[in-house]
Amino acid sequence: xxxxxxxxxxxxxxxxxxxxxxxxxxxxxxxxxxxxxxxxxxxxxxxxxxxxxxxxxxxxxxxxxxxxxxxxxxxxxxxxxxxxxxxxxxxxxxxxxxxxxxxxxxxxxxxxxxxxxxxxxxxxxxxxxxxxxxxxxxxxxxxxxxxxxxxxxxxxxxxxxxxxxxxxxxxxxxxxxxxxxxxxxxxxxxxxxxxxxxxxxxxxxxxxxxxxxxxxxxxxxxxxxxxxxxxxxxxxxxxxxxxxxxxxxxx
Amino acid sequence: xxxxxxxxxxxxxxxxxxxxxxxxxxxxxxxxxxxxxxxxxxxxxxxxxxxxxxxxxxxxxxxxxxxxxxxxxxxxxxxxxxxxxxxxxxxxxxxxxxxxxxxxxxxxxxxxxxxxxxxxxxxxxxxxxxxxxxxxxxxxxxxxxxxxxxxxxxxxxxxxxxxxxxxxxxxxxxxxxxxxxxxxxxxxxxxxxxxxxxxxxxxxxxxxxxxxxxxxxxxxxxxxxxxxxxxxxxxxxxxxxxxxxxxxxxxxxxxxxxxxxxxxxxxxxxxxxxxxxxxxxxxxxxxxxxxxxxxxxxxxxxxxxxxxxxxxxxxxxxxxxxxxxxxxxxxxxxxxxxxxxxxxxxxxxxxxxxxxxxxxxxxxxxxxxxxxxxxxxxxxxxxxxxxxxxxxxxxxxxxxxxxxxxxxxxxxxxxxxxxxxxxxxxxxxxxxxxxxxxxxxxxxxxx
Numbered sequence: 021x022x023x024x025x026x027x028x029x030x031x032x033x034x035x036x037x038x039x040x041x042x043x044x045x046x047x048x049x050x051x052x053x054x055x056x057x058x059x060x061x062x063x064x065x066x067x068x069x070x071x072x073x074x075x076x077x078x079x080x081x082x083x084x085x086x087x088x089x090x091x092x093x094x095x096x097x098x099x100x101x102x103x104x105x106x107x108x109x110x111x112x113x114x115x116x117x118x119x120x121x122x123x124x125x126x127x128x129x130x131x132x133x134x135x136x137x138x139x140x141x142x143x144x145x146x147x148x149x150x151x152x153x154x155x156x157x158x159x160x161x162x163x164x165x166x167x168x169x170x171x172x173x174x175x176x177x178x179x180x181x182x183x184x185x186x187x188x189x190x191x192x193x194x195x196x197x198x199x200x201x202x203x204x205x206x207x208x209x210x211x212x213x214x215x216x217x218x219x220x221x222x223x224x225x226x227x228x229x230x231x232x233x234x235x236x237x238x239x240x241x242x243x244x245x246x247x248x249x250x251x252x253x254x255x256x257x258x259x260x261x262x263x264x265x266x267x268x269x270x271x
Numbered sequence: 272x273x274x275x276x277x278x279x280x281x282x283x284x285x286x287x288x289x290x291x292x293x294x295x296x297x298x299x300x301x302x303x304x305x306x307x308x309x310x311x312x313x314x315x316x317x318x319x320x321x322x323x324x325x326x327x328x329x330x331x332x333x334x335x336x337x338x339x340x341x342x343x344x345x346x347x348x349x350x351x352x353x354x355x356x357x358x359x360x361x362x363x364x365x366x367x368x369x370x371x372x373x374x375x376x377x378x379x380x381x382x383x384x385x386x387x388x389x390x391x392x393x394x395x396x397x398x399x400x401x402x403x404x405x406x407x408x409x410x411x412x413x414x415x416x417x418x419x420x421x422x423x424x425x426x427x428x429x430x431x432x433x434x435x436x437x438x439x440x441x442x443x444x445x446x447x448x449x450x451x452x453x454x455x456x457x458x459x460x461x462x463x464x465x466x467x468x469x470x471x472x473x474x475x476x477x478x479x480x481x482x483x484x485x486x487x488x489x490x491x492x493x494x495x496x497x498x499x500x501x502x503x504x505x506x507x508x509x510x511x512x513x514x515x516x517x518x519x520x521x522x523x524x525x526x527x528x529x530x531x532x533x534x535x536x537x538x539x540x541x542x543x544x545x546x547x548x549x550x551x552x553x554x555x556x557x558x559x560x561x562x563x564x565x566x567x568x569x570x571x572x573x574x575x576x577x578x579x580x581x582x583x584x585x586x587x588x589x590x591x592x593x594x595x596x597x598x599x600x601x602x603x604x605x606x607x608x609x610x611x612x613x614x615x616x617x618x619x620x621x622x623x624x625x626x627x628x629x630x631x632x633x634x635x636x637x638x639x640x641x642x643x644x645x646x647x648x649x650x651x652x653x654x655x656x657x658x659x660x661x662x663x664x665x666x667x668x669x670x671x672x673x674x675x676x677x678x679x680x681x682x683x684x685x686x687x688x689x690x691x692x693x694x695x696x697x698x699x700x701x702x703x704x705x706x707x708x709x710x711x712x713x714x715x716x717x718x
Contacts, residue, residue: 071675074667099677111672115690124686125676132677164690165672181676 022049023084024189024220025070030081032062032069032245039065041245042081047189050217054231055224056256057242058264063224064108066242067193070222071105072098085189099125100132102188106178106195112166118177119147119161122184129185150183154210172203179210186214191222196230208233228260243268278337279316283309286431289340294434295392304405308430311406315424324422327581327610327642330550332524333425338464338496340432341368353486359449359702360482367456369465369497370435382445382477388436388468399438402470402502406430409530409556411587411616414648423554426528429466429498436469436499441477441509450480450702457487457497457523464496471501473509473537480702483515485525496524503530505537507561512540514703516710519547521577528554533593535561542699543570544707545580546714556585559593559621566595571695573714574607574639581610588617588624588654595625600692601632603639604718610642615649615656622653630660633691635684685715 025047032040039062047053057063069076070083072095083090086101093101113121127137138146144161151158154176166174175195182190192211196204211221211234223236231239231253239255240247241264248268249255259267273281286309295301318325319334356363362376362385371387379385384398391399406427410418437453453469473479485497505511511531519525525547531539543553557566572580586595601609615626632641645658665687673683699707 071671073671073675094680095671095674096677096679099675105675107672107675111666111668113669113672113687113690115693116686121673121676121686124682125673125678128679128682129677185676 023047024049024051024086025090025222026084028082030069030083031079032065033077033079034065034075038079039245040069043242043246045240045247047220047222049220051238052215052221052223052234052236054236054239054256055222055242056226056228056239056259059226061242062245063242064193067105067108067191067222067224070098070191071095071103096128099185100129104182104185104187104190106175106182106190106192108193108195108197110166110169110174110178112164114164114167116165117161118163118165119143121165122147122181125181126184147184150180153183153213154180155206156180171198172200175199175203175207176210179207183210183214186219188218189220189222190214191224193224194226195223196225196227204230205233228256231256241268273335273337275317275319275334278334279312281337282428282431283313285340289432293432294389295396298392298396300400301392301396301403304403305430308406308427311420312424312427312431315421315427318421318424322421323419324583324612327612328579328608330524330552330579332494332522332550333496336462336494336496338462338494341460341463341465341495353454356452360452361447361449363452363454364437365454365456366435366437366467369455369467371437380445380448382442383447384438384440385451386438388438388470389434391438398440399470402472402504403468404502409528411585423528425498425526426500429468429500429528432464432466433468433500434466436467436501438470439472439479439481440470441473441479443474444476445474446478447480450482453481453483455483455485455497455499457485457495457519461493462495464498467497467499469499469501471511471513472504473506473511475506475508477506477509479510480512480700481514482703482706483513485517485519487518487520487523493520494522496526498526498528500528501530503532503539505531505533505539507535507537509534510538510540512700512703513542514699514707515541515543515553516707517543517545517547517551517553519549519551521548523547523549525549525551526554527552529556531555531557531566533557533559533561533564533566536563536565537561538565540567540698540700541569542695542703542707543582544695544710545570545572545582546710547580548576548578550579552581552583554583557587557595559586559588559595560590562590562592564590564593566593567698568595568597569695569698570599570611571692572599572601572603572609573711574602574609575604575718577606579608581612583612585614585616586626588615588621588626590621592623593621593625595627597628597630598694598698599630600695601630601641601643602635602688602692603632603641604635606636606638608640608642611660612644612646613658613660614646615658617649617651617654617656619650621651624651624654624656626654626656628658631691632660632662633688634662634664635688
């Protein structure tokens with residue numbers, strides 16, 4: 021299988037504080053990898069750095085995405101080549117209509133790939149199907165992006181965007197946080213529906229619960245800015261039973 | 272460059288030399304207003320930053336230049352192309368050099384009197400007598416009961432020099448179809464000025480939509496100054512929607528003073544769109560005299576390079592149950608300056624007043640500056656009033672979110688700026704929306 025993402029010895033600093041200390045990780049085509057770890061381990065930093073957020077100082081290491089140097093790509097370039105980040109805290113944007121935003125994004129990506137842009141009717145047809153799969157009511161199309169959405173709606177809207185943009189590599193940053201069990205199942209099923217050998221995923225989570233529905237191929241444990249243990253899906257269960265301390269001896 | 276006191280004396284001289292040429296110099300009442308006002312101007316001159324309402328920044332062209340009067344008649348040569356009237360434009364009046372040059376319409380709708388001020392002064396002076404006012408009429412006492420004359424000194428200068436303007440009277444219960452468009456073309460000689468006085472008077476139950484537009488006649492920057500004073504009188508149950516689109520070149524100064532008086536249940540919707548590259552100032556003063564009157568005062572300033580644009584509002588609630596809403600949005604790029612001074616005054620006894628003011632500014636460059644000041648003077652007990660002013664930059668989290676979906680940074684910024692000023696467009700009547708949106712797009716294309 022081809023390697024989609026290859027992180028080598030990544031060191032990242034924020035405000036002179038080391039957050040990632042030589043993190044290495046690779047994801048193959050079609051693989052869903054879970055990253056678990058205690059608070060402050062650097063999970064969200066990893067997600068942000070991969071998506072290209074400003075404010076992080078890359079001290080060392082490399083990240084290859086589809087064979088290219090990811091760290092040299094702009095945020096929008098990463099997105100148009102198929103990298104998608106589902107935000108832990110989706111941003112509210114008053115005054116921007118959700119359907120207009122998603123269509124603009126989809127068309128920007130399609131244009132970049134040399135495909136035809138979708139007109140409003142074509143877009144709506146596709147959006148209706150995807151929204152239905154996620155059990156979302158269509159009136160969110162005309163609402164402002166994430167404004168007044170409940171926690172569950174925001175996370176579902178992220179997965180909706182993911183479904184619309186059909187990425188190559190999806191990074192889910194604690195998509196399970198703030199979700200009740202029903203919403204969690206709907207979100208996980210939404211992701212499962214997108215699973216194929218064309219989609220790879222990096223699922224960042226605190227708890228094993230999400231992984232009951234969204235079964236990973238591999239589980240990595242991140243602590244103090246490094247991957248300290250890698251295993252199969254059973255590793256997630258061990259953590260649930262013994263805690264991070266029990267497994268790693270880490271605090 | 273001239274001293275501000277010399278400039279004052281020169282304008283007074285100019286008035287005395289020129290007064291025999293002014294329209295209406297045979298009318299005693301009109302002469303008296305001009306004389307009274309020039310003597311006010313003699314006392315206070317051109318306002319500088321020592322005057323409270325002119326503190327935001329200095330209007331360097333006004334305070335350092337003497338402008339001669341543009342004596343040229345408006346002429347049709349060398350005018351920019353104005354697009355054809357659209358389907359909804361029932362009537363169009365065109366001014367050049369501050370003088371009317373053309374009225375375009377198929378037929379003047381019944382129940383409307385519309386022409387140039389010059390025409391009315393010559394043919395029907397009795398009709399406009401009550402709508403031509405001295406600056407004293409427009410002054411409001413401060414809490415200390417003193418009158419702040421200095422801040423409106425340019426209106427007295429306007430009194431001394433205006434020759435023309437648009438005059439619109441709409442009869443009782445007449446609804447003017449579509450909208451009336453007033454176009455101002457600034458094709459005048461270098462270092463000159465013109466002054467205009469306009470009147471809009473709606474009788475009981477009348478309804479009217481007006482678009483006012485200043486258009487740069489050419490791309491050459493010319494030092495010039497225009498002053499437009501508009502007197503609006505809205506009788507019981509009448510409704511006026513006014514959209515003003517203000518353009519200007521680098522060395523232009525546009526000063527607009529709008530005074531509106533609202534009777535019982537009358538409605539004023541005013542939206543100002545300011546795109547000037549030079550200096551501009553919109554002063555909108557509304558007196559809500561009738562019970563149940565309504566005023567919506569909106570404004571959008573888009574500034575760039577070295578532009579300086581200011582909006583000043585004063586909404587006075589003088590009677591019960593009146594409502595006002597103010598929404599001002601300012602987007603500034605480069606080293607531009609912008610200002611919003613908003614005031615709500617609720618007089619004693621004006622109970623059940625509802626007055627809201629929201630002013631938001633977005634600074635796109637670290638060199639851009641905005642000055643905003645809300646003022647509330649509330650002398651009644653039973654009122655609902657609110658004010659909120661904010662100044663900020665483009666939200667980095669929002670920008671990152673949009674870009675992370677594949678939208679380019681430039682496009683994402685555009686989306687966020689549009690979202691920021693969206694309320695001003697949303698509040699427009701459908702008749703105006705498309706025109707305003709088109710102008711905003713043109714502004715960004717030319718930028």
